[in-house]
Amino acid sequence: xxxxxxxxxxxxxxxxxxxxxxxxxxxxxxxxxxxxxxxxxxxxxxxxxxxxxxxxxxxxxxxxxxxxxxxxxxxxxxxxxxxxxxxxxxxxxxxxxxxxxxxxxxxxxxxxxxxx
DNA sequence: ACCTTGACGGCCA
DNA sequence: ATGGCCGCCAAGG
Numbered sequence: 705x706x707x708x709x710x711x712x713x714x715x716x717x718x719x720x721x722x723x724x725x726x727x728x729x730x731x732x733x734x735x736x737x738x739x740x741x742x743x744x745x746x747x748x749x750x751x752x753x754x755x756x757x758x759x760x761x762x763x764x765x766x767x768x769x770x771x772x773x774x775x776x777x778x779x780x781x782x783x784x785x786x787x788x789x790x791x792x793x794x795x796x797x798x799x800x801x802x803x804x805x806x807x808x809x810x811x812x813x814x815x816x817x818x819x820x
Numbered sequence: 821a822c823c824t825t826g827a828c829g830g831c832c833a
Numbered sequence: 834a835t836g837g838c839c840g841c842c843a844a845g846g
Binding site: 735736737740747748749750751752753754755756757759767770771772773777778779780781782 | 826827828829830
Binding site: 747748749750751754 | 840841842843844
């Protein structure tokens, strides 16, 4: 993440990530990179991944709606059962083939575009 | 203190 | 289209 004069603490950044994820509507998805960009930390998508890893201990964070930039379910191994993430997405009407969301762009929810 | 490992992404061959 | 490299940066060994 990019730090300016004010040093943003890790825990605060994680909180902000979770808050954005909570805003993703059912049936829509976004990416690590877009979340990072929205939080002014473009280039630190990786850090968003860490926040997501810790998100399972948090209430109401639809972690399955966050995928990588190609629409691949790269976080599937963090849902207990490896097929859990896909099941959750399909339950919301998305189609997943080979760990990839079909028509990914059509379901993409970009926070910087949607939130205002 | 050093090295490795990621739920990443952009760039270039 | 695919794959390797490399910034990025927190955690864990």
